[in-house]
Amino acid sequence: MGERGDPRIALAWENNADLYEIVFNANGLRYWREERAFVAMDPPPPYYSDLSLLPRADTSDALDAIRTRLTRNPDPFSVKDGNNRLDLAPLGFRVLFDASWVRADGDAISHADEGWMRIETSPALEHWETAWNRGGSPADRRIFVPDILNDPRIAIFGRADGVGFLAGFIANRSSDCVGLSNLFGRPDSEVIATAAALSSDFGDGLPVVSYSSGDELTAMMRYGFQELGPLRIWIKDL
Numbered sequence: 001m002g003e004r005g006d007p008r009i010a011l012a013w014e015n016n017a018d019l020y021e022i023v024f025n026a027n028g029l030r031y032w033r034e035e036r037a038f039v040a041m042d043p044p045p046p047y048y049s050d051l052s053l054l055p056r057a058d059t060s061d062a063l064d065a066i067r068t069r070l071t072r073n074p075d076p077f078s079v080k081d082g083n084n085r086l087d088l089a090p091l092g093f094r095v096l097f098d099a100s101w102v103r104a105d106g107d108a109i110s111h112a113d114e115g116w117m118r119i120e121t122s123p124a125l126e127h128w129e130t131a132w133n134r135g136g137s138p139a140d141r142r143i144f145v146p147d148i149l150n151d152p153r154i155a156i157f158g159r160a161d162g163v164g165f166l167a168g169f170i171a172n173r174s175s176d177c178v179g180l181s182n183l184f185g186r187p188d189s190e191v192i193a194t195a196a197a198l199s200s201d202f203g204d205g206l207p208v209v210s211y212s213s214g215d216e217l218t219a220m221m222r223y224g225f226q227e228l229g230p231l232r233i234w235i236k237d238l
Contacts, residue, residue, distance in 0.1 A: 009228040010055035012101045012209035013082045015179040017054060018153065019172045024048075026148035036061070046139040049080040049233065059085050066091060070236070077236045084230040093234040099213040102225040103177070104196050106205050109224055113194045119156040119168075122146040128158045131165035135184030144170075155202045157195070159185065167191050171199035178203030180210040192223045 017038045023045060024031045030041035038052040051069070053062055063086065069077060070091065078096065079088060119125050129144050148154060158168035167185025171178055180199045185191045199208045211231050212220050221227060 006228045008103055008207075008209075009083065009101050011174070011177045011207075012103065012179070012211070012228065013053075013055050015172065015174040015177050015209055016080075016181075016211070017052060018174050019170075019179055019181060020048060020052065022148060022151050022154050022172060023143065026145050026151065027143070037065075043075075044078075045143045046141070047137065047143070049078040051078070052080040053082050053086075055082070057082075062086060063091075074238070076238055079234040081232045081234060084232040086232075086234070088234045088236075091236070093236045096233040096235045097213060099211045099231045099233075100217055101209065101211045101228040101231055102217070102220055103210075103228055104200075104208045104220075104225045106200055106207065109193075109196045109200050109208065113190050116157055116159050116194055116198060119158055120149065122149075124158075125149060125156065128156060128165050128168055131158070132168060132182060132184050135167075137182070137184065155198075157198050159191075159194075169195040169199070171195075171202045173203045173206070176206065177209045178206045180208050183210075183212075183216065192219050196224065 017033060020031070020038050021033065027045060029044070032039050032041060035054060036057040037054055040048070040050045044050055051066065066079065066088065079086070079093070084098070119128050125144060125146060129142065133139055144156065153173050155171045156168070157171065158165035169183040170181050172181070178199050180195055183191070183195055196208050200206065210220070
């Protein structure tokens with residue numbers, strides 16, 4: 001599928017690139033972004049790709065750029081293929097995971113549950129990231145540093161249990177949608193519905209976009225999200 005199928009998928013791609021910008025800027029990492037790709041000039045944070053293809057990317061140009069990168073730098077390299085158009089296996093890549101872009105419009109989103117808070121201080125952010133790590137995303141360094149809280153395009157939410165967080169997610173707002181990412185906690189109706197509702201509220205009613213797979217994708221589809229198209233993450237190890 002991709003932009004040649006449902007045109008709404010391109011909005012999700014661009015929103016994800018907006019999140020990359022926020023995270024890279026907060027961490028002081030260099031990058032360049034144009035209509036075809038987001039490219040990390042410094043090693044990206046854990047779970048972020050070196051190259052993310054955007055809607056206007058040309059397949060042959062992307063392959064040439066990847067070959068050039070591999071020739072100049074043998075370090076591990078990851079590629080986010082926004083609509084699963086590339087076959088990078090001949091270049092020594094393996095598939096890290098497959099996922100689907102999803103979207104929920106305002107009329108499909110229910111009200112938020114109580115007990116959730118927006119993360120607004122450095123100590124709370126550190127506790128939130130610790131819980132996110134334990135929830136299935138271990139990392140060897142901080143990704144969501146305090147400076148990220150200064151960007152008005154992003155909001156981080158968590159459900160506290162007194163000493164930490166049981167669940168959480170990130171919302172990032174673009175001009176035409178709001179992204180939902182870094183979801184942790186049980187992928188049940190309460191977590192999914194609340195994440196969607198709070199994200200939509202943060203975006204003043206904009207549609208909510210994300211990508212997901214497995215049980216989480218099944219749960220999101222059950223609670224108001226629609227599947228837009230495929231996504232594949234490739235990685236080349238040393």
